Amino acid sequence: MNSGAEALNRHQHAHLVLLDLNLSDLDGIEVCREIRASSDTPIIAITDRDTGVDGVLVLQAGADDCVVRPYAFRELTARIEAVVRRSRLGGETARAISRGPLYVDANTREVRLHDQQISLTRKEFDFLHLLASQPETVFSRRQIIAKVWDDVVPTSSRTIDTHVSNLRSKLGASRWIVTVRGVGFRLGGV
Known part of the structure; x- marks a missing residue:
């Protein structure tokens, strides 16, 4: 893809987005933010600036990693493999969890409540998978x-x-996530 607009139109079909922050038509950090708002696709940003500011801003915008040019191809490949590995959340060993009407499937990353996706x-x-995997456990921040x-x-x-x-809000009730002061x-909620 050659532009931010094209990336925004086609990212839904990608398994990973390699996003050059130096786009000709749109701000790369804003493109990252928009992709993250609508997708969980892993994002690795590429920047020419080694100031650290771009890296921080793009990570805050939702990127999973950031690489500064020039970079070694082997480094980029290793970072891609690491991001993809982390995005699988348990890979093949992950399982589906049912808690009453709540269904959380880590393999497909699907959540259903009362059979509604x-x-x-x-x-x-x-976050929800963590809580559902150990429903009796109170997790600290x-x-x-x-x-x-x-x-x-x-x-x-x-x-x-x-x-x-x-x-x-998405689960339709505060009872599903219990705050222990x-x-x-x-x-909660079962």
Whole structure:
């Protein structure tokens, strides 16, 4: 693809997006943000600037990794393999989880509630899958960051709260994600 507009129109069919931030028609960081808003497809951004600012901004916009030019082809290949491996969330060993009317399938990354499919972002899915996989466990914010964000501390202290709010809204009730004051979160609703 040669433009940001083309990337926005065709990313749904990709298994991975390699996004050059130096697009001729659109801001690469904004293209990343728009792709992430509508898709869980892994994104690796490529930039010419080694200031660190582009890397931070594109990761905040939803990229899974960022590579600075010039880079070795072997490095890019290794980063692609790592991002794809992480995006599989357990790969072949993942299983489907049913908790009452809630169904979470890590293999297909599908969520259903009362047989209605629920569309979630990658992080929302990972968060819900974590809670559903151990429904009696209260996960602290630190544990959630370690397991859902791979120990990369989100830039906003409200990131977890925002994801909880989004999940509650998409699941149609706050009872599915229970806040245990001063401790963390657990699955509820069954």
